[in-house]
C-alpha cells in the first residue's frame with residue numbers, strides 16, 4: 001500500500017470534520033451557506049490594478065449578527081467597499097455596517113431585529129448618585145439615561161413618533177425611583193395635554209402651560225441654580241453630589257424641568273424664555289437641575305448651536321425628512337425610522353438605534369397614584385389648573401422677572 005493510500009481515509013475524515021464544523025458555524029451564525037463573499041467581490045470586480053481581490057480572513061458572531069473580517073489588497077480602502085454596500089445588502093437580505101478596524105475591513109451583517117414592542121416595567125433603583133433610569137432597549141442592551149453624566153436631554157420627532165409615550169415613561173420612572181423628598185418636577189406643558197397626568201404629583205412644584213408662566217419658571221430655576229453655586233462656593237464644593245455628602249447639611253433636591261414643545265416658546269417675540277433656557281442649560285450641569293425639551297419641529301431656530309453644545313442626550317424618533325434628521329442628529333437616518341417609539345439616541349458622537357418602552361395612560365395612573373397630593377378634583381378643564389396648590393397661577397399679577405439674571409444675554413446669540 002502506498003503512503004498516499006494509507007493517508008487517504010485520514011484526509012477524507014479531516015475534510016468531513018471541516019465540512020461539518022463549517023456547516024455548524026454557518027447555521028449558528030444564520031448565514032446562507034451558498035453565499036461566498038469573496039465570489040461576490042470578484043463578481044462586482046472590486047480589485048486593484050494588479051487584479052487582486054479582497055480576501056475573507058475569518059467570520060465570527062457579533063451582538064447584532066455576524067462579521068466578515070476582510071483584508072483589502074493594496075490600493076483599495078473603506079470607500080471602495082462602501083460603494084458595494086447596497087448590492088451586498090441585497091444579496092445578503094440584511095442591513096450591513098462596513099467599517100475599518102486595525103487595517104482590516106469589518107463587514108457586519110445585522111441579522112437580529114429590534115423588539116418593536118417593549119411593555120414598560122418599573123425599573124429598579126441603582127445604588128449610584130444622581131438620576132439614572134432606562135428608557136428603552138437597543139439590540140443588545142438597555143438604553144439608560146444617566147443625568148449625572150449627561151444632564152440635559154431633547155426629544156424630537158414628528159407627530160405620532162413616540163415623544164409623549166417616552167415622556168410618560170421618563171416621568172413615571174423618575175417619580176417612582178426618587179421620592180418627593182429627593183426630586184422636584186417643573187412641568188411646562190405648552191401643548192396643554194401631554195403632561196397633565198403628572199400635574200398633581202407631590203413632586204410637581206410647578207405645572208404651567210403659558211409662555212409667560214414658563215418664562216417665570218425658567219427664571220426661578222436659573223436664580224435657584226445661581227444660589228446653589230453661591231452655596232457650593234461657600235462650602236468649598238463644586239457639585240450637588242459633593243454638597244449632599246457634607247455632614248449636617250440639608251440635602252438639596254434634584255430638579256427636573258420638562259418643557260413640552262419648545263417651538264411654542266418662540267411665540268414670544270423677545271424670546272426671553274428661550275434665552276433663559278439656553279443660559280440654564282449652559283450652567284446647571286452640576287447644580288442638580290436637569291432639563292428635558294421636546295419638539296416636533298427640529299429646525300435650526302429651535303435646536304441651534306447653543307442647545308446642541310449643552311444637550312448631550314439627543315433622543316430622536318422618526319423625523320419628517322432628512323433635513324430635520326440632520327438638525328437633530330447631525331446626520332440623515334431619523335427620517336427612515338418606523339415611528340411609534342423606534343428611535344436613535346445620540347450621546348457625544350455615539351449613536352444607538354433603540355425602541356422606547358411602551359407605557360399606557362392607565363399604567364401611568366396606577367404607578368403614580370401613591371404620589372398624588374390631596375387636592376380637590378378639578379371640574380373645568382383649564383380653570384382647574386389655577387386651583388392647583390400654587391402649581392399654576394395664571395391669574396397672578398405680573399411679577400417683574402429677575403433683572404439681574406436677564407441683564408445681558410446677548411452673548412448667547414453669538415455662540
Ligand SMILES: Nc1ncnc2c1ncn2[C@@H]1O[C@H](COP(=O)(O)OP(=O)(O)OP(=O)(O)O)[C@@H](O)[C@H]1O
Nearest residue numbers: 158159160161162163164165296340341356357358
Ligand atoms: N414606544 C412605543 N411602543 C409602541 N407604540 C408606541 C410607542 N410610542 C408610541 N407608540 C404608538 O404611537 C402613538 C403615538 O405616540 P405619541 O403620542 O407618543 O406620539 P408623539 O410623538 O407625542 O406625537 P405628537 O407630536 O402628535 O404629540 C401612541 O399612541 C402609540 O400607539
Ligand SMILES: [Mg+2]
Nearest residue numbers: 163164165194
Ligand atoms: Mg405628544
